[in-house]
Amino acid sequence: MNIGDKVRLLRAKEQGVVSRFLPGNMIEIEIEDGFRIPVMRSELVLVSPMEADRLLKTSIYEPQKTVAPSAPTILSNQGIYLAFIPVNDREYTLHLINNTDWEFPYTIGEESAASGGGVQFRGLQSGVLKPKAQQKMNDFYAHAKFEEWPTFVVQGLWFRSGKASLRAPLLKRFKARAATFFKNKTTVPVLNQPGFQTQLDVDAATPTESSTAPSSNRTTGTHSRPTTIRPDDLKAEMLKSKSESAGVSIERPSSVVDLHTEALLPNGTGKRTPADLLTLQLDTFDKSLENAIASGMHDITFIHGVGSGALRTELHKRLGKHPNVKFFEDAQKQKFGYGATKVTIK
Incomplete structure (x- = not known):
């Protein structure tokens, strides 16, 4: 140990520099305050040059700052739409709308009856829709061939960078029906243009996560309110003349x-397989019922036969859930037995 060496006390916090040697195995050290104190040699320990250099330097690190927690991010979790935008009075373009805060990897296509029986699928487009974005398809859909429009199929996933709850994939089929399609004219989100739209993810589960709040109206800050549909108003709208209902030509079905x-x-x-034939029968039933409602018919009778009862059971299941069906019953038992069902429309 030499004069000028950096030392530290074993049983205290002080440290300093050796200034001189005293009798009785004592050493005088100059501590940081400038005072000189005598200390027993056995109570001191040398500080290595590297440690001494580090101790002499002022810390280069600034004190940590307390950061207030940020407010939870409010995410829009629903808002995937199919929208049909009128190009003129004869044609529409098809758009896929993403009005959510999620990226939406998707595929979209058409299902239609195959010439040899069964159902065929035709892909239209695939890609990733960014939040608050839309994608226009290349095809045009003629107003005059509305009844021949295919069933549209949309498949999609949900993605957000970072931590997010896993959401179930979306798979939706949409078949335009005259009785309801032309009731949905509105200003299409993202595009901000008038058109006809249907929401595909209205039943999609909202993910549960700490940074997610229920979807709300971003402009007013209030929750959107469901639209109230009155049956009388709906029926009156259906009974409007062609000029009042955007020129849609509804084919009035036979009463039987x-x-x-x-x-x-x-x-x-x-x-065609038995499954294909059942699909054809159900599609014919759906189309005839919707057209009967749209054209203002009071009732319509469907002849389904007895057979295994599968078709009759499915028809009654659908009729029991239909909002525009007043009641249904077995019809003309003398002629058809239990092979026909009469439907009375609201």
Whole structure:
């Protein structure tokens, strides 16, 4: 130990520099305050040059700052739409709208009846829709061929960078029905243009996470209110003249619709499977019922036969859930037995 060495006390916090040696194995050190104190040699320990250099330097680190927690981010979790925008009075363009705060990887296509039976799928487009974005499809859809429009199929996933709850994939099919489609004219979000739209994720589960709050109206800060539909107003709208209902031509069905495959396919069933035939019968039923409602018919009768009862059971299941059906019953038992159902429309 030499004069000028950096030392530290073993049983105290002080440290200093050796200034001189005293009798009796004592050493005088100059501490940081400038005072000199005598200390027993055995109570001192040398500080290594590297440690001494570090101790002499002022800390380069600033004190940590207390950061107030940020407010939770309010996410828009629902808002995937199919929108049809009128190009003129004859054609529409199809758009996929993402009005959420999530990225939406998607595929969209069309399902239609195949010439040889069954259902065929035609892909339209795929990609990733950014939040608050839209994608226009290349095809045009003619107003005059509304009844021939295909079933649109949209598949999608949900993605957000960082921590987020896992959401179930979206798979939706949409078939435009005259009775309801032309009631949905509104200003389409993101595009801010008038058009006809349907929401695809209205039943999608909202993810649970600490940074997510229920979807709300971002402009006013209030929750959106569901639209109230009055049956009388809906029926009155359906009974409007063609000029009042955007020029839509509704084919009024016969008061008795025969769903037997022989009546639907007079040239034979071809290679259609039983499942294909059932799908054809149900599609004919849906179309006839919707057109009957839209054209203001009071009732309509469907001949489904007895058979295994599968078709009758499915028809009654759908009729029981339909909002515009007043009641239904077995019809013309003397003629059809239990092979026909009469539907009374509200």
